Amino acid sequence: MSRSAHPAGPRHADVLPEGHYSAPADDLNALDPKVWAHTVGRDADGVVTVGGIAVTQLAEEYGTPAYILDEADFRDRARAWRTAFGNDADVFYAGKAFLSRAVVRWLHEEGLNLDVCSGGELATALSAGMPAERIAFHGNNKSPEEIERAVRAGVGRIVLDSFQEIVRVAHIAQSLGTRQRVQIRITVGVEAHTHEFIATAHEDQKFGIPLADGQAAEAVRRALQLDGLEVIGIHSHIGSQIFDMSGFEVAAHRVVGLLRDIRDEHGVELPEIDLGGGLGIAYTSDDDPREPHEIAKALTEIVTRECEGARLRTPRISVEPGRAIVGPTAFTLYEVGTVKPLDGLRTYVSVDGGMSDNIRTALYDAEYSVALASRTSDAEPMLVRVVGKHCESGDIVVKDAFLPGDLAPGDLIAVPATGAYCRSMASNYNHVLRPPVVAVRDGAARVIVRRETEDDLLRLDVG
Ligand code: LLP
Numbered sequence: 001m002s003r004s005a006h007p008a009g010p011r012h013a014d015v016l017p018e019g020h021y022s023a024p025a026d027d028l029n030a031l032d033p034k035v036w037a038h039t040v041g042r043d044a045d046g047v048v049t050v051g052g053i054a055v056t057q058l059a060e061e062y063g064t065p066a067y068i069l070d071e072a073d074f075r076d077r078a079r080a081w082r083t084a085f086g087n088d089a090d091v092f093y094a095g096k097a098f099l100s101r102a103v104v105r106w107l108h109e110e111g112l113n114l115d116v117c118s119g120g121e122l123a124t125a126l127s128a129g130m131p132a133e134r135i136a137f138h139g140n141n142k143s144p145e146e147i148e149r150a151v152r153a154g155v156g157r158i159v160l161d162s163f164q165e166i167v168r169v170a171h172i173a174q175s176l177g178t179r180q181r182v183q184i185r186i187t188v189g190v191e192a193h194t195h196e197f198i199a200t201a202h203e204d205q206k207f208g209i210p211l212a213d214g215q216a217a218e219a220v221r222r223a224l225q226l227d228g229l230e231v232i233g234i235h236s237h238i239g240s241q242i243f244d245m246s247g248f249e250v251a252a253h254r255v256v257g258l259l260r261d262i263r264d265e266h267g268v269e270l271p272e273i274d275l276g277g278g279l280g281i282a283y284t285s286d287d288d289p290r291e292p293h294e295i296a297k298a299l300t301e302i303v304t305r306e307c308e309g310a311r312l313r314t315p316r317i318s319v320e321p322g323r324a325i326v327g328p329t330a331f332t333l334y335e336v337g338t339v340k341p342l343d344g345l346r347t348y349v350s351v352d353g354g355m356s357d358n359i360r361t362a363l364y365d366a367e368y369s370v371a372l373a374s375r376t377s378d379a380e381p382m383l384v385r386v387v388g389k390h391c392e393s394g395d396i397v398v399k400d401a402f403l404p405g406d407l408a409p410g411d412l413i414a415v416p417a418t419g420a421y422c423r424s425m426a427s428n429y430n431h432v433l434r435p436p437v438v439a440v441r442d443g444a445a446r447v448i449v450r451r452e453t454e455d456d457l458l459r460l461d462v463g
Contacts, residue, residue: 336407362394
């Protein structure tokens, strides 16, 4: 999903095998600020530090593997999004990227709203004190129980995803004697993943109601007639890890077109439009993400221009970044267990975690970078594949990268940009225990999600 795919030069090995990898950096000890959290650096001994704490100390105290999250960086990024969009727009952090009660509190303090997509995420948000009116509830198949819980809690909006759900939410709200604020999620026929930009093909997926054939207009027609619903806007989410704004441009054009049709047919100007999340981050040095202020400016201009063209009042815009806020703020700290050179191919470096703590490489062919973290080294770079400890050959964490040739068991290595969709998609495959999330700030570390124990595993196994 990353864009990095440059062949390496022949500089550091006689023969390099086929693969998608960048040439090794001139200095393997350097930490590219694009892919590392803001407070990451190296101390005088060459040990990687975050928030002023050495990873060797973190490993000793909390063990490995561990997700190490830079709280100051998380707050900075959350605030940057909030500031970029200002008071006339709303930023909903997408909790699916990574959610914990500490994260909910940080978001609350930094003035962000929260997007949840399951009863579990809703429970986490409410238990950490996020005001219900600042929560948006998503999902293509919310259960009646989840809907009832969300309505009773008073969530600010439920994003409706199908004709059946329109009726379902309306009935539940009405039976509870209330009117639920809702947005209708539509598919605009655009999907954008990084460079790919495929128009029209993507009504063929499970989310949303297609704009095509007037289905979205029909959904709005029905929703407007139901007493249990207050239709506040239209929602569109076009994809993931997007660098190019043209997909949003087409989406905004089509969503505003629908708002215009709604005004013409019903005399109603819906007050909100949500353009979803999906903004890309740097997983490797070859990725060049945009800054929140550039994104805010581009999206606001697009929507304003489209609305002027349609003679509509500009609706309140909201966005739902997940990855772009939490992704870069964390790295995974592993201990090297074995180093296995395969002649003429590459060196396999096995770590004490793997596909159970980062499924993204196996699932999406995602690209990551990696650095030796417990020391520096001047040894020649070697081409490595960082693999996990699972009984599966697809158990790859970093497919192709360079690490110093003197790497040895016991070294700590760190994989940056694992804050999003790693802990939240972690599993217990092979009954491997899920790592903790350790938040570091101003020289202090604390566990915000603890490491699983064998007791946790056995507690679920009731014999
Ligand atoms: N809003 C909606 C309606 C979404 O479906 C998503 C992501 C987001 C916001 C947040 O997108 P973000 O800004 O985090 O890209 N597991 C995949 C990503 C799945 C994203 C699903 N929806 C991965 O690891 O890349």
